Amino acid sequence: xxxxxxxxxxxxxxxxxxxxxxxxxxxxxxxxxxxxxxxxxxxxxxxxxxxxxxxxxxxxxxxxxxxxxxxxxxxxxxxxxxxxxxxxxxxx
Numbered sequence: 001x002x003x004x005x006x007x008x009x010x011x012x013x014x015x016x017x018x019x020x021x022x023x024x025x026x027x028x029x030x031x032x033x034x035x036x037x038x039x040x041x042x043x044x045x046x047x048x049x050x051x052x053x054x055x056x057x058x059x060x061x062x063x064x065x066x067x068x069x070x071x072x073x074x075x076x077x078x079x080x081x082x083x084x085x086x087x088x089x090x091x092x
Contacts, residue, residue: 002062004054006085015048017077025074032068034061
């Protein structure tokens with residue numbers, strides 16, 4: 001399995017756009033083959049920070065997600081926003 005954890009830090013002037021686009025991004029991702037978990041939750045303690053947790057069955061499913069998301073409306077809305085992600089393979 002492939003696990004991604006981390007966060008994105010959204011500038012204040014882009015928060016409304018991100019909040020509006022996020023539900024569709026989450027829904028589309030959760031419907032992808034091989035998606036086991038996909039959660040993006042706004043932090044209560046750091047303004048503009050969204051905690052991200054993803055789990056995919058294998059590298060192929062993760063790569064397919066990256067390709068789809070990379071050409072989606074989400075990619076356009078979130079372009080240039082700093083991300084801090086760690087990706088690991090796991091047997092969970």
